[in-house]
Amino acid sequence: MSGATLSESWYQVAHARVGLPATVKVQPQRYRGQAWVMLEDRYSHRFFRVTPQAYAFLKQLTPERTVDEIWHALAAAESGDGASAVPGQDEVVRLLSQLHLSSLLYFREAPHHDAIFDRAQAQARRELVGKFMAFMFLRIPLFSPDRWLDSVRPLIRAMTGPVAGIVWAAVVLAGAAAAFEHRAGLSLAGEGLLSLSNLPWLFLSLTAVKVLHEFAHAFVCKRFGGQVPTFGVMLLVLAPLPYVDASASWAIRSKWQRAYVGAAGMLAELFMAALGALVWSATAEGLLHSVAFNVMVVGSVSSLLFNGNPLLRFDAYYILSDLVEMPNLYQKAQAQWLYYGNRWILGHHDAGKPAEPATDRSERLWFTTYGALAFAYRLLVTFGILLYVTDQWFGVGVVLLLTTGFAMLFMPLRKLWAHLHGPALRRGRARAWAGLAAVLATLYVLLAVVPVPYALRLPGVLEARRSTQLYTPTAGLLRTLALQHGAQVREGQLIAQLDNADLASQLTITALQMAEAEALLRQALLRAPAEVAPLQNRLDALRARQAELQTMTDQLVVRAPQAGEWVAPALHERLGGWIERGQPLGEVVDRSRFRFSAVLSQSQAAELFDHPGLTGELRLVSDRGHTLAVSQLALVPYQKQRLVSAALGFGGGGDVAVRPDDNTGTTTTEAFFELHAELADPALAGTVAYHGLSGVLRVPVTARPLATRAIDALQRLLQQRYGL
Numbered sequence: 001m002s003g004a005t006l007s008e009s010w011y012q013v014a015h016a017r018v019g020l021p022a023t024v025k026v027q028p029q030r031y032r033g034q035a036w037v038m039l040e041d042r043y044s045h046r047f048f049r050v051t052p053q054a055y056a057f058l059k060q061l062t063p064e065r066t067v068d069e070i071w072h073a074l075a076a077a078e079s080g081d082g083a084s085a086v087p088g089q090d091e092v093v094r095l096l097s098q099l100h101l102s103s104l105l106y107f108r109e110a111p112h113h114d115a116i117f118d119r120a121q122a123q124a125r126r127e128l129v130g131k132f133m134a135f136m137f138l139r140i141p142l143f144s145p146d147r148w149l150d151s152v153r154p155l156i157r158a159m160t161g162p163v164a165g166i167v168w169a170a171v172v173l174a175g176a177a178a179a180f181e182h183r184a185g186l187s188l189a190g191e192g193l194l195s196l197s198n199l200p201w202l203f204l205s206l207t208a209v210k211v212l213h214e215f216a217h218a219f220v221c222k223r224f225g226g227q228v229p230t231f232g233v234m235l236l237v238l239a240p241l242p243y244v245d246a247s248a249s250w251a252i253r254s255k256w257q258r259a260y261v262g263a264a265g266m267l268a269e270l271f272m273a274a275l276g277a278l279v280w281s282a283t284a285e286g287l288l289h290s291v292a293f294n295v296m297v298v299g300s301v302s303s304l305l306f307n308g309n310p311l312l313r314f315d316a317y318y319i320l321s322d323l324v325e326m327p328n329l330y331q332k333a334q335a336q337w338l339y340y341g342n343r344w345i346l347g348h349h350d351a352g353k354p355a356e357p358a359t360d361r362s363e364r365l366w367f368t369t370y371g372a373l374a375f376a377y378r379l380l381v382t383f384g385i386l387l388y389v390t391d392q393w394f395g396v397g398v399v400l401l402l403t404t405g406f407a408m409l410f411m412p413l414r415k416l417w418a419h420l421h422g423p424a425l426r427r428g429r430a431r432a433w434a435g436l437a438a439v440l441a442t443l444y445v446l447l448a449v450v451p452v453p454y455a456l457r458l459p460g461v462l463e464a465r466r467s468t469q470l471y472t473p474t475a476g477l478l479r480t481l482a483l484q485h486g487a488q489v490r491e492g493q494l495i496a497q498l499d500n501a502d503l504a505s506q507l508t509i510t511a512l513q514m515a516e517a518e519a520l521l522r523q524a525l526l527r528a529p530a531e532v533a534p535l536q537n538r539l540d541a542l543r544a545r546q547a548e549l550q551t552m553t554d555q556l557v558v559r560a561p562q563a564g565e566w567v568a569p570a571l572h573e574r575l576g577g578w579i580e581r582g583q584p585l586g587e588v589v590d591r592s593r594f595r596f597s598a599v600l601s602q603s604q605a606a607e608l609f610d611h612p613g614l615t616g617e618l619r620l621v622s623d624r625g626h627t628l629a630v631s632q633l634a635l636v637p638y639q640k641q642r643l644v645s646a647a648l649g650f651g652g653g654g655d656v657a658v659r660p661d662d663n664t665g666t667t668t669t670e671a672f673f674e675l676h677a678e679l680a681d682p683a684l685a686g687t688v689a690y691h692g693l694s695g696v697l698r699v700p701v702t703a704r705p706l707a708t709r710a711i712d713a714l715q716r717l718l719q720q721r722y723g724l
Helices: 052-058 067-081 089-101 110-133 146-151 153-159 162-181 183-190 199-223 247-251 255-282 287-307 315-323 329-345 361-392 394-420 429-449 501-527 529-554 602-609 706-722
Strands: 024-031 034-041 046-050 137-143 231-236 239-244 452-471 476-481 494-499 557-559 564-567 584-600 617-620 623-629 631-635 640-642 667-680 694-704
Touching (some): 024 247, 034 052, 046 052, 046 089, 046 247, 052 089, 067 089, 146 153, 153 199, 162 255, 199 287, 247 255, 255 315, 329 361, 329 429, 361 706, 429 706, 452 602, 452 667, 501 529, 584 602, 584 694, 602 631, 602 667, 667 694
Antiparallel strands (some): 024 034, 231 239, 452 584, 452 694, 476 494, 494 557, 564 584, 584 667, 617 623, 617 694, 631 667, 640 667
16 A cells, blocks of 8 residues: 555545546546556646546545545455555545545535535635735636637648648748848847837737747647637736636647647747748838847747746746656645755654655656756746836836735745644644754854855956057058067057058149249249238248148058057958048057956945955956966046946947947946056966956955845845935
């Protein structure tokens, strides 16, 4: 027999006369190579999975006999002819309780009808509280599409069969190729995605794609014989999105067919995204072009980032559950961690304790790992949603924060309190309180007492202490390039020679005009003294013009203003081409001494202002495995809003937010501070170091407990974002 043979709770069910409702459909299933029986209530569309051993007991249930009579009869038959094992009384109690909560039992006695009524009221209250606590995730059923789906079965078979798969693959490949070919235009088009003029089209595209997404689930579910009883609207963070109830896929015997039902929505979205990419790449600016781009973004981003994430209870989660053959993976992972707490913290060792959800080592590993990852990711997503909603609607965000705190903190504590005072712990209540107190004390010491080492990781760039950027003072044709990139130069050494035929012509014309003016001036001295002054002024102007043109001509010869290394990695590509005035040519860098300029936010700077004796270590992108020692760390005591290099901003691959209207990519959205760290030449020995090379400076700060840092971070967040 499985479980405990006898149970102290047996009296609660022994005299019950129960049976499975006539609406329950039974069919065999296999999960992870093990046989199971799926119970489906076709009236309420609820599903329940039991072992064949448990079902052998359930199918004997009838209101004509009590549960105790049926159990003893099966136990006697087992001992007489060696039939299959009868479930133990503990297992029977748990099984009947779960079926009772799922409304999969009917009772003969009136008192049980009262219990069902009370249970229905309690369930309604729980659902009402759940809707109130999750008012950002409401589901509103609208109609049943099942009859219409039955009428279009030929269309469903055509759109979900092998031929449709070939068409899907061809379109998606073509769309991916079109998007890759026009990848340069994708970033430009994406800058206006959230503009006010595009938001209506983005919302319409999202609605259309999601409707097709949900009908894809419905089509595949119907293809394999499932029912689709509901089509409705789900309010996800106040955004209306369609949904269908495809839970009937749980009764499909093949795990690959169940996974196909779960993946159908993502496949449909990727197909729509590919069509959008093809239309967008083939059309010019206009309404169709804009809508196609929105469809492409919605169909690809939402599929990969949201529906494709198994840690969220969307499509990828159900696909994972089907492929690893672990239904209700999320709930069982939660139950596994509750079992750990009940077993190892509260010390609940009684025979009647809740059974461990995992039945073997593989399931235990899956439930433990998935439960931890899903919980951490749920906290991250919840925090992100709270920030987003509070930024948009402060009042709504505060209400959401209160309800979220009530649901994630108060309700679990309330259940824990009830469990600690419940009958399950009547024998070991002192042990449970002691275990809980030990855990709380340990957490308090680890979070609020023990100081944890901490270091700031600051992005920045390497700067030579002495460098000169060379620009084209006069436009010209790059005729000669005397030095290559990386060459050492002396002060005054020739770097490049430019030609400007127009400038030479103007210089020749000016010289002829000067000769003419001098001749006229000599004649005026003899014949017309009144014209001497105007001619002299004209001659002086021509001489000034000649001097200016000569200076511009001399500037066509580019020489090194200092000794150092010539840095111009792309200048040779412009040889023989025209270079406008003011264009950068290159830089002469003295590599004898370098300084690293790091960027830090205002909150990070607050940690360093009063920190004496700053130290740090540097890692450059050219050699991430080599740590460079730095000295003389100095925090510049005034704010800046322009980066020393565009490589630190979003556009250059950095982490600092920059203004989208700044073409240079160096103007930040928020003011920042700079931290300068000196590097001597011996520190760079054996390291590829160039002026402008990016890296990360690690600066240790005072060790403090994690709780203290979290409180400070929260205070800074409230002050910076909401002025509180």
